[in-house]
Amino acid sequence: MPETTRRADRLTGNRYGNRPTMKDVAARAGVGLKTVSRVVNGEPGVTPDTERRVQEAIDALGFRRNDSARVLRKGRTASIGLILEDLADPFYGPLSRAVEEVARAHGALLINGSSAEDPEREQELALALCARRVDGLVVIPAGDDHRYLEPEIRAGVATVFVDRPAGRIDADVVLSDNYGGARDGVAHLIAHGHRRIGFIGDMPRIHTAAERLRGYRAAMEDAGITVAERWMSLGATDPERVRRAAEEMLAGPDPVTAVFAGNNRVTVTVVRVLAERSRRVALVGFDDFELADLLQPGVTVVAQDSAALGRTAAERLFRQLDGTLIAPERIELPTRLVTRGSGELPPTD
C-alpha cells in the first residue's frame, strides 16, 4: 500500500492505517505462523538464525502485537504516554494535568516520562512506552528528528507533538505563538521608552527559544533599534549561567535598561539578580509563574496557556484514535500580555 493511501485510509477507522499482522511477518520472514508466535511471545524452540529473520521482518513491517482484545478481556485499562522535557519545570505541571484529565475522560491512564532535554533519551523513552503498548503519545520533543517513530505510527500509535514541533515527520503539532508573544512583550518595553533591551533565552537549538529570539529581533527592528550582540544571551537556563548573562548586560558603559526573559526558569533568576540592585531595571518574562503578582514590583509576563496546550494536544490524540482526523495539522495558541509593574518601569539612564 503506498504511503499516501495508507495515511488517508478511512475504512480502518484510523488515518494511520492498517496494522501489519503476524501473518504478514510470517510471510516476510518465510516461516510459519507458529514460529512468529514463539518469537513474539519469547517461547523456546526457535533457532537464533530464525529468530533473527523474524525479528528483522517485525522491524521492517513495524509489527506490534495487538493486545487490545486481551487487554479488554483482562480488565486492563487503555493508556497514553506523555514525554516531558523536565519533571521539575513548573510550566509542565498544568500541561501534564490537562493531558491527564482528557485521558481520564476517555477512560485511559496517562503515563509520563522525562527526556531531560536529551534527544536519545526521548527516543528511548518513546519506544519504551510503545513497547509497553500505549495507544498514543503526546511528545514535548527534545530532538529534531522523529523518523524513529514512523514504524510505531504506521502500527497505529497516535502521536501529537506539543510545545515544540516534530522533526522530519508529518505530525500533529500544538504550539504557543512564541514569535508573536515575544514580539509583543518586547514592543511593550519599547513603548515604555526602552531602547537598550536585553534578551536572555534558552539554547537556540530549542524551537521555542529560537522563535522567541526571532520575536525580540522583529520588535527591535520594527522600532528601528539596532541590536548589539552583547544584549543577547542564549544558553542553558541554570541559575549560574543566567545570572552571569544578566550581570554582564547590566554592567559596562551602556547597560541595558530592560530585560526580556525567554522562559520562566530565566525569569526567576533575573528577578533574583534585579532584587539585589538599587537601579530599577524593567523586566518582561515569557511564561507566567506562581506568585509573580506578589513580588515587588509584580512581574509582567507573556503568559502561555499551558493547560490549553495539553488539553488541545490530548484531545487531538483521541481524535486520531477515534479515526476522525484526516491529516496532521499545526495548531497555534495565542499568548497574553499580563502587566503587573515590572514591564512598565521607565528607563533609568
Place this chain on the structure above:
Amino acid sequence: MPETTRRADRLTGNRYGNRPTMKDVAARAGVGLKTVSRVVNGEPGVTPDTERRVQEAIDALGFRRNDSARVLRKGRTASIGLILEDLADPFYGPLSRAVEEVARAHGALLINGSSAEDPEREQELALALCARRVDGLVVIPAGDDHRYLEPEIRAGVATVFVDRPAGRIDADVVLSDNYGGARDGVAHLIAHGHRRIGFIGDMPRIHTAAERLRGYRAAMEDAGITVAERWMSLGATDPERVRRAAEEMLAGPDPVTAVFAGNNRVTVTVVRVLAERSRRVALVGFDDFELADLLQPGVTVVAQDSAALGRTAAERLFRQLDGTLIAPERIELPTRLVTRGSGELPPTD
C-alpha cells in the same frame, strides 16, 4: 512455601521470593502448559471455561510473564514506575527528578503517573504499570490499603513508599519528620510571642496532614496553650477553601496573630490573603517553595528535602532489586527551619 520463608529467601537474590512459573499455573488450573501459554498470549483455541480457570490460577498465584530475557534480547530497557499524587504540585518536581536520576544511574527508565489523590486511581495505575512490566514501583500513596500489591510484590516487583507510609502491608517507607518539623515551626512562632496560632492543613486522612497537626498540637501543649477549635482547619488545599479558612481565623474578636500553613499549596494562598491586609500576621509554612525568599517579608518555612526523599526511596528500590536488603524499613529524614522574616514577626494585638 510459607510467607515468612519466601520473604526471607536470599538464595533467589530477592527477598520478595521466587516468581511463580507457567508450570505452576498449569498445575493449579489442571491444564497443559500449552493452554496456559495460549491464555497468557491471547491466542485462540481455548474455551471460555478453561480460560476462566487459567485466569483464576494466574490471579491466585500472582503469576506474571517474566519477559526479562526477551526484553534484554530485544535491547529494551528496564524500567521503574513512580506514582505521584499531583503532577502540578511543585513539591514533587525535585522528588521525581531525583528518582529519575537514580533510575538512570542504574540504566533504567522512569515512568510516572498521578493518582490525583484517589485511592482507586492509585491502584489502577500501580497495577497498570506492573502489567507493563516495571521492575519496581516508588509510590506516594493516596490510599491506606495496599494489599492489592501483594501478588505483584510476591512476583518480584520491588516496592518503596515515599512521603506517606504504606497501608496494611509491610513495605519500605521513606518519610520526612512531619511531626517534628511542624512542632519546631509552631514552637518558633510561640518563641516570638504568639499564643493564638492557626493551623491550616490538608485533609486529615492524609498521613502528612495528620502528623503535622499532631506536631502543632504538641508544640501548643508544650507551651501550655489551650487550642481553640476555630484555630484549626483541615480540608482540601484548593485556594478557595484555604482562603475561607484563613479569613475566618483572622476575623472575630480574638483573631489569630500567626498562621502555620500545613503545606506549600496552603502557604501560597495564605501569603496571598495576608498580602491584602494591613495588620501584620506571622506565617510559617511547611515545605519550601520557589521565590519564598523574595516575597516581602520573606516566608519562613519548615523545609523538607524532597530530592533526598526521592533519592533515598529510589536507591532503596534498586537495593531490593539487587537482593541486598533483608527486611522492610521505615526511614525518616529530618526537616530544617529556614527563617526569612514572616515567622519572626511579633504579635500585633
